[in-house]
Amino acid sequence: MLEKNEVHIVDYKFNILVWIDLLIFTMITIEIAQFDFQALTVMVALVIATLKTYLVGTYFMHLKFENRFLQTIVVGVGLLFIAVLMVLFTDFLYY
Amino acid sequence: MSSESVSQNHTAHFDAYGIKLGMWLFLFTEVLLFGGLFIVYATYRFLNPEAFHEGSSQLNLVVGAINTVFLLTSSLTVALSITALQKGDSKKAIDLIMITIVFAVAFMFNKYYEWTIKFEHGMFPGMDHYKELPPGEAQFFNLYFLMTGLHAVHVIVGAILLLIVAWFIKKGSVNQQRIVYLENAGLYWHLVDVIWIYLFPLFYLII
Numbered sequence: 001m002l003e004k005n006e007v008h009i010v011d012y013k014f015n016i017l018v019w020i021d022l023l024i025f026t027m028i029t030i031e032i033a034q035f036d037f038q039a040l041t042v043m044v045a046l047v048i049a050t051l052k053t054y055l056v057g058t059y060f061m062h063l064k065f066e067n068r069f070l071q072t073i074v075v076g077v078g079l080l081f082i083a084v085l086m087v088l089f090t091d092f093l094y095y
Numbered sequence: 096m097s098s099e100s101v102s103q104n105h106t107a108h109f110d111a112y113g114i115k116l117g118m119w120l121f122l123f124t125e126v127l128l129f130g131g132l133f134i135v136y137a138t139y140r141f142l143n144p145e146a147f148h149e150g151s152s153q154l155n156l157v158v159g160a161i162n163t164v165f166l167l168t169s170s171l172t173v174a175l176s177i178t179a180l181q182k183g184d185s186k187k188a189i190d191l192i193m194i195t196i197v198f199a200v201a202f203m204f205n206k207y208y209e210w211t212i213k214f215e216h217g218m219f220p221g222m223d224h225y226k227e228l229p230p231g232e233a234q235f236f237n238l239y240f241l242m243t244g245l246h247a248v249h250v251i252v253g254a255i256l257l258l259i260v261a262w263f264i265k266k267g268s269v270n271q272q273r274i275v276y277l278e279n280a281g282l283y284w285h286l287v288d289v290i291w292i293y294l295f296p297l298f299y300l301i302i
Contacts, residue, residue, distance in 0.1 A: 009181045009182065010177075011178070012175055015178060016171065016175075018174075019167060019168065019170075019171040022170075023164065023167060026163055026164070026167065029295075029296050029300060033296065042137055042297070042301060045297060045300065045301055046293070046296075049293045049296060053289050053292060056170060056288060056289055056292070059174070060173070061285050062177075062278070067112075070115075070116065073119070077123050077126065081126060085133075085137075088137060089137075092137075
């Protein structure tokens with residue numbers, strides 16, 4: 001009856017692959033900053049940063065292997081925050 | 096069997112999931128803290144686009160980019176350290192934490208370098224040159240010092256937490272079975288990394 005929490009081990013190699021992805025995204029952010037997207041400039045930077053956050057959260061923070069409840073509240077808080085930002089940016093667009 | 100269950104009595108009350116859930120709830124409050132500041136930043140930037148462009152161009156992109164790489168790499172070494180301890184290799188786990196600390200110190204050294212140059216130019220709230228800044232640019236630098244300063248405090252706290260956990264791994268009280276303290280320190284460190292992932296483009300990159 002001993003219920004052992006199953007431990008999922010993220011391999012060394014896989015962690016390094018995630019890190020390489022993060023570095024590539026960083027290069028893309030720096031490159032893309034040369035273009036002016038007007039009102040959307042902040043938005044574009046935030047979208048790339050959010051992709052990086054997704055990688056860090058899913059693999060480095062092991063969210064992919066956590067239980068459904070923890071995943072749900074983290075995604076919920078994330079979506080709530082994104083919703084607040086969307087409202088803010090809509091406000092800017094029709095200022 | 097019964098002797099086994101007695102020896103496991105201690106671990107039976109060890110609620111690793113609860114400990115981790117508590118850490119996540121704390122991280123949400125951190126998101127609120129920085130999230131509010133990001134909203135302030137976005138609003139002022141919208142109201143003063145030229146001033147923010149001017150302010151941003153006065154920051155050293157190379158130092159910011161190097162610090163981004165430092166933090167991303169330190170996040171990797173923390174993740175690797177957790178993998179090592181999961182596999183039972185506590186020596187490797189401690190070594191990887193120490194590499195993380197080295198990156199944290201390097202990050203703070205860069206920060207020190209950046210801020211010192213700003214101080215030398217009288218560019219800190221209350222200094223001579225700062226008072227002459229146009230209002231929008233002053234807002235940019237207020238937010239720059241507040242947000243990167245608050246982030247730097249988190250880097251220091253995260254590094255201390257990791258050092259404490261490394262000490263406990265050495266003592267043996269944090270081990271393959273009781274890994275959650277390392278995981279929690281790691282979660283905090285990754286959050287520090289994530290915050291910088293947003294700070295870097297917002298302050299150094301946006302034209």
